[in-house]
Amino acid sequence: MSYDVFFVSSNKHKFEEVEKIVSKFGLKLGLLKLHLQEIQAGDLEDIAKHKAIHAFSLCSKPVIVEDAGLFIKSLHGFPGPYSSYVFDTIGNDGILKLLDVKRDAIFKSVIAYCERSGVVHLFGASVSGIISRKKYGTKWGFDPIFIPRGKNKPYSKLAEKNQISHRYLALEKFSNWYLNKKKSNDL
């Protein structure tokens, strides 16, 4: 089987979710487990871009990396670019302890694609919402506490999550762009 693009990650939950989404667009996604250097930066774009360049330099294949972050307004954007570290340490229980009445948050996703040294294409999307008062279920990441605007349940309890999420919206942009590019090259 030949893959269109390789997804670089050490998080198998994320790969499974991403693979499910892009396969619906007709993309064949391989998984590459690489230990990537991650920079500390204020925005996801810089982190994703840096990781994609690093990944391509290691494997010389077309790669995407995804960086997502939960930005909570009353906490000055915390945990933001460090969402993964914060999830692994204080977790959803920690986030709930930190909040009182102000619970607005934005979930962002950035996809960085690299198939040629030094050239990176970025695709981003964000979904506004609020942090719930308690955890719903035990699903990976902040899904059990993030309720997207217009819904009354968190991601973890929404059957349609993978058709409305920040990650879906960013992957949709990338997939459409990639498939158009592939078509043009095929002509």
Added chain:
Amino acid sequence: MSYDVFFVSSNKHKFEEVEKIVSKFGLKLGLLKLHLQEIQAGDLEDIAKHKAIHAFSLCSKPVIVEDAGLFIKSLHGFPGPYSSYVFDTIGNDGILKLLDVKRDAIFKSVIAYCERSGVVHLFGASVSGIISRKKYGTKWGFDPIFIPRGKNKPYSKLAEKNQISHRYLALEKFSNWYLNKKKSNDL
């Protein structure tokens, strides 16, 4: 005035504290404000090393960088290498909200010195203690909530802080090593 070493930082509080400490050892410390790329890594050593190499590549002068982190045991080491970001977002009030009875913590400091491409010398120290039940004063960083073992007040209220802190102990190691090296070269 000629400097022995340049301290690379964008945090003037930190520079003032470090300068006060090393001047007692007889070291002349200059300040270089550079925007350094910071990696996300599990340990301070890797972050400091990477920053020192980057700083030297930008200025070609003998440089030190310092990376410090507060590692809280019951929070799996949080905020650890992301202490500065966590201080800027959830602050000391956030840390206090996250804790209950288990309050053990370690404050670590790592100094990385680079005066030649690719060669980095590391000097580290740590101080054990507990997180106080409330904030004491408004001093910069986690000083208002960290009580070193054997003391009954946090760093912010200890007149002798700069003779006992994790930062002092790491700088003492570096200064002794540097002055010995200088002496040997002078002979």
